[in-house]
Amino acid sequence: MNAPNSPSGRLMSLDALRGFDMFWILGADALVHALSEVNGSALARFLAAQLTHKEWAGFAFYDLIFPLFVFISGVSLVWSLSRQIAEHGRAVTARRVVTRGAILFVIGIFYSGGFTNPWPDLRLLGVLQRIALAYTGAGLLFCFLRPRALVAAAALLLAGYWALLTFVPIRDIQLEKAALARVTGTASPTPAQVRAAFDATTARVTGGYEPGRNLTNHLDYQYLPGRRYDTWYDPEGFLSTLPAVATCLLGVFAGLLLRRTDLDDARKLRLLVTAGAAALVAGWLWHLQFPVVKKLWTSSFVLVAGGWSALLLASFYYMVDVRGWRRWCVPFVWIGMNPITLYVASNVIRFRTLAQRFVGGDIKAWLDANVGAGAGQGMLAIVGLGLMFILARFLHERRIFLRV
Numbered sequence: 001m002n003a004p005n006s007p008s009g010r011l012m013s014l015d016a017l018r019g020f021d022m023f024w025i026l027g028a029d030a031l032v033h034a035l036s037e038v039n040g041s042a043l044a045r046f047l048a049a050q051l052t053h054k055e056w057a058g059f060a061f062y063d064l065i066f067p068l069f070v071f072i073s074g075v076s077l078v079w080s081l082s083r084q085i086a087e088h089g090r091a092v093t094a095r096r097v098v099t100r101g102a103i104l105f106v107i108g109i110f111y112s113g114g115f116t117n118p119w120p121d122l123r124l125l126g127v128l129q130r131i132a133l134a135y136t137g138a139g140l141l142f143c144f145l146r147p148r149a150l151v152a153a154a155a156l157l158l159a160g161y162w163a164l165l166t167f168v169p170i171r172d173i174q175l176e177k178a179a180l181a182r183v184t185g186t187a188s189p190t191p192a193q194v195r196a197a198f199d200a201t202t203a204r205v206t207g208g209y210e211p212g213r214n215l216t217n218h219l220d221y222q223y224l225p226g227r228r229y230d231t232w233y234d235p236e237g238f239l240s241t242l243p244a245v246a247t248c249l250l251g252v253f254a255g256l257l258l259r260r261t262d263l264d265d266a267r268k269l270r271l272l273v274t275a276g277a278a279a280l281v282a283g284w285l286w287h288l289q290f291p292v293v294k295k296l297w298t299s300s301f302v303l304v305a306g307g308w309s310a311l312l313l314a315s316f317y318y319m320v321d322v323r324g325w326r327r328w329c330v331p332f333v334w335i336g337m338n339p340i341t342l343y344v345a346s347n348v349i350r351f352r353t354l355a356q357r358f359v360g361g362d363i364k365a366w367l368d369a370n371v372g373a374g375a376g377q378g379m380l381a382i383v384g385l386g387l388m389f390i391l392a393r394f395l396h397e398r399r400i401f402l403r404v
Helices: 012-039 042-050 061-088 090-111 127-144 147-167 177-184 191-200 215-223 241-259 265-287 299-322 327-336 339-348 351-359 361-370 375-397
Strands: none
Touching: 012 042, 012 061, 012 299, 012 327, 012 339, 012 351, 012 375, 061 090, 061 127, 061 241, 061 299, 090 127, 090 339, 127 147, 127 241, 147 215, 147 241, 147 299, 177 191, 241 265, 241 299, 265 299, 299 327, 327 339, 327 375, 339 375, 351 361, 351 375, 361 375
């Protein structure tokens, strides 16, 4: 399908949705939290809670941001890889997928600090690395499998991950500070003490999904080199990359649907909404046995996040590409066509830190004193977002895009 706004087939709605997703990553969450502090109403507190990650099990809007980007990557690769396969063949396209994934993985390492600190204080797996691995896995599957086989692959990834965490025995020890303090007899156990306690644990359990007491976290502790985000394990660890590939495949299925030329827009929207609702129901039913946990990227989490992603995609597709309501989303398109550049720039430039040069110091203090506690932080967030939009528009108007 060729989008009505693009002769090349690029969906403006997809760029807008990607930009909307990045909008929260790049600082809009801070604005909501500041407004909650100033206002203090029940609605403001609810919105702030939705922009805070769940500590473990459960789901908030903020838990959707990362998997939504992975889902969008899956939708996008349907267009890009279909064109490349037609022009260059499957083998060449597969090599390009691997190359792109490798470049993005390296960018992720540098985003996480690169070689600032000596080994082993280097984080090998992180947000961009997970996107790279999920894209590479889904992209390679797309290059060589038919749609029905892709569905089977996604189901196998989700069911297989559930089976691994449910039936593979692990040591009966929890890699969390309080639990380790009890086991080692010291409030702040050293890495050597934790290793000794872990190795000395002979009892085995199955079906653990608690923090630090599950197969995913234990494998990170045993085999993931370098620095881990949560000390003993990493929320972007290597085993949980498997269901992340399934998240990307859900996006592929949505892309295949939207690209079909034998269906009208109304039919596409009905199927997309139905699939999203079905995924939500299935995910929350699975949650009764296999909890929805972002930090483990559980199979139930994949379905819940995929369901909401499909519903958001349907909403944006309807508004932007079907109805043609596009003016409101132009700033999001600026961001959505340059997401990696802006994400990396936010790490280097730090828009909110730069905003302090404009509205920090006495201005921030005056706002906190005369408007309300949190008003200064809110102004910093607004100016930081404004600077980000200025950069996004500058890059877009001059057609400066980071093509990985």
